[in-house]
Amino acid sequence: MxxxxxxxxxxxxxxxxxxxxxxxxxxxxxxxxxxxxxxxxxxxxxxxxxxxxxxxxxxxxxxxxxxxxxxxxxxxxxxxxxxxxxxxxxxxxxxxxxxxxxxxxxxxxxxxxxxxxxxxxxxxxxxxxxxxxxxxxxxxxxxxxxxxxxxxxxxxxxxxxxxxxxDPVDAQQFLATRVYTYRPRVHVDPHQTYEAHRELLAPLFAFVTEHARPPRPGELGDSTEDTVRQVFGSLSRGHRLIRQVTDDAHWDRVSVQRRAELLIYVALSRFGGRPRLGELPTPLARDIRALFGTYRKACTQADRLLLACGDPAIVLVTARSSKIGKQTPSALYVHRSALAELPPVLQVYEGCARALAGTVVQANMIKLSVAQPQVSYLSYPSFDHDAHPTLDTAITVNLRRLTVEHRGYGRSANPPLLHRKEEFLGLDHPRRALYERLTRAEQRAGLYRAPERIGTLVGWLTTLEESGYEVRGHRLQRMAGSL
Ligand SMILES: C[S@@+](CC[C@H](N)C(=O)[O-])C[C@H]1O[C@@H](n2cnc3c(N)ncnc32)[C@H](O)[C@@H]1O
CATH class of the missing domain: 3.40.50.150 (Vaccinia Virus protein VP39)
Structure with missing residues (x-):
């Protein structure tokens, strides 16, 4: 042929x-x-x-x-x-x-x-x-x-x-950048010297925020370091000023976050065969030493985490106690932007799925099943502007069968649709309040009385119409002509 x-x-x-x-x-x-x-x-x-x-x-x-x-x-x-x-x-x-x-x-x-x-x-x-x-x-x-x-x-x-x-170092660098990061907002006390040099100190501030440790010589770049030294005498003095104008509790939270990120990375690095310390990018190796003492200690803790995410009972309990995400009987749903706020066990669970499937770029919702070892990457293209976005595609990774499956809903006349969008978001997401207001209005209007009906587009549109309401942007209003 x-x-x-x-x-x-x-x-x-x-x-x-x-x-x-x-x-x-x-x-x-x-x-x-x-x-x-x-x-x-x-x-x-x-x-x-x-x-x-x-x-x-x-x-x-x-x-x-x-x-x-x-x-x-x-x-x-x-x-x-x-x-x-x-x-x-x-x-x-x-x-x-x-x-x-x-x-x-x-x-x-x-x-x-x-x-x-x-x-x-x-x-x-x-x-x-x-x-x-x-x-x-x-x-x-x-x-x-x-x-x-x-x-x-x-x-x-x-x-x-x-x-x-x-080069294995490049592979590790790539894996390390895949861990989701979250940093709490920081409050800076008014301070004259700090205000005068805010811009100069910005790279140092960003470094400490990212790594949860002060930089070693050379890590900030020569020209920034030279200028900080000229103005403050040393990098440490610049760092001390940053600490003086911020709360210690903030930096404790930053350390907790960075430790979790490092553990998640080390846990997931097992999949390619755990790298030797010399195969880690230098800044990463320094972060691990600064926050865990030794690489070995980090590996021991990370292995415990990996083991935990393979235990269905631990996954279930952790998911049920998560402050983030929407709970359903069989799963926890989280918006992509909130993944870094999930408990580390669940981040490793999701990371295992990503190690197999890679990044599903269009997915903005992650479904972590608590009924079987399965993570789905769901794509709701209109999530940001539509109050009730519909599902377009689902890519499902099964960690027991090691399969990646695709299902399209784009051509469906009655695709699944979302309500209560705030529940998927992080606690300080700027649009939480807007979505919450709509949820309260919809609840008051009695639109959630038949949950089994409103989970798909046709049932939801019919419910709205029968009740005489319409949703404009993120507002619920009476349809013209209805009482
Ligand atoms: C599906 S196309 C992809 C082309 C391009 N990489 C892209 O993504 O648009 C497959 C290409 O592989 C080329 N190809 C076929 N046999 C090949 C071989 N033994 N070595 C390199 N390329 C080959 C074909 O000529 C064809 O252009």
Missing amino acids: EVARHRTAMTRSDLSRPISTALVDGLLDPAQSIFDYGCGRGDDVRSLRDLGYAADGWDPNHNPEVTRTPAEVVNLGYVVNVIEHPTERADTLRSAWKLARRLLIVSARLTWEARDLIGVPHADGMITRAGTFQRFYDQNELAIWIEDTIGVRPLAAAPGIFYVFR
């Missing part, structure tokens, strides 16, 4: 998902080269060049004359799934990995994308109606195949997209 590989390359007007994911993850540096291996019609290369990146690409069908050269970042975007011979597929991955000095991005289409596709089975995939070959993968299957082929464990960036880092 003739396979039309060249026909797999589509014309792109936007960056491809793997490239935009890497961009959002801060992994593309304009000073570093990018090579697009199997670049198709070269749209990613062109867009990257327009954005100021040194990008080039090769494709055996569309751009064969370019020499394949090593680069800091190599992208192998949706190439492996169009190759029908498993040996050539593996050779292609190995060749791309050989060229990657710092990072290889590998992407392939996932099984759920094949649902509506009509084709004929061929080798380990299928021939589509366009005459192209497609091998669809399960998320975990793709990860295992990459590791077996090149001998390095990839990190899930997103469903269908993996990163393979050359």
Whole structure:
């Protein structure tokens, strides 16, 4: 059977998902080269060049004359799934990995994308109606195949997209940045000297807030450190002034938060094989020593946390006592912006799902099941502006079966919909009060009397209409003409 590989390359007007994911993850540096291996019609290369990146690409069908050269970042975007011979597929991955000095991005289409596709089975995939070959993968299957082929464990960036880092320190840096962070608001007492130098002290303030420890020489950058020294005599004196104008209790809370973040990171770092201390980025290693004394102590505590999140009884009790999120009989639902405020056990639970699936960029609601080891990433595109947003997609990660599944509601005439949006948010979220007011009004109007009816769009709209109400923005009002 003739396979039309060249026909797999589509014309792109936007960056491809793997490239935009890497961009959002801060992994593309304009000073570093990018090579697009199997670049198709070269749209990613062109867009990257327009954005100021040194990008080039090769494709055996569309751009064969370019020499394949090593680069800091190599992208192998949706190439492996169009190759029908498993040996050539593996050779292609190995060749791309050989060229990657710092990072290889590998992407392939996932099984759920094949649902509506009509084709004929061929080798380990299928021939589509366009005459192209497609091998669809399960998320975990793709990860295992990459590791077996090149001998390095990839990190899930997103469903269908993996990163393979050359240097373990870069891999750890990436993992550490994935832990959600939260810092309480700080009150600064009026103080003349502080006010006069507020801007100069801002980087020092930000560092202490992020790391929960003062910086070591060199960590703030030479020019900032020199100026702080000129004005205050030393970095420590600058730091002392910051402490003088703020409350000790604030910094205690910052330490508690940073300790939790580090534990969550160390717990989740187990998945790639626990890194040695020397494989940690220096600032991170310093944070761990400052807050735990030794890396070993942090590892012991982190392992306890990991063990706890695998215990259904602990997950249930922790979820039930969470101050954040909406409780239902089978799950705890949290808005993405509030994840960092969840108890550490639940953050590790969610982190285990993310280690498998990567980041689901469009998801703004996370459902932590307490009935089975399962986390769902739900996307409500209109959450911010719609008082009762409807569900568009759900990506469900099952931690026992190690599966990642997709379900779309976009075409449903009666999708699930949300009420009481404030319950999903963090305690000091600026829109809590607005959402609470609407909930109170809807309650007073008797609109929640039949909960089983209002959970989906049609039931909710009918309830509103029958009661003579409408929702405008985040306000409930009587419909024109109703009593
Ligand atoms: C689905 S397209 C993806 C193109 C591009 N990376 C993108 O994301 O738009 C697959 C591409 O893989 C190329 N290809 C096929 N066999 C290849 C191989 N052995 N090595 C590199 N590229 C190959 C095809 O020519 C085609 O352009």
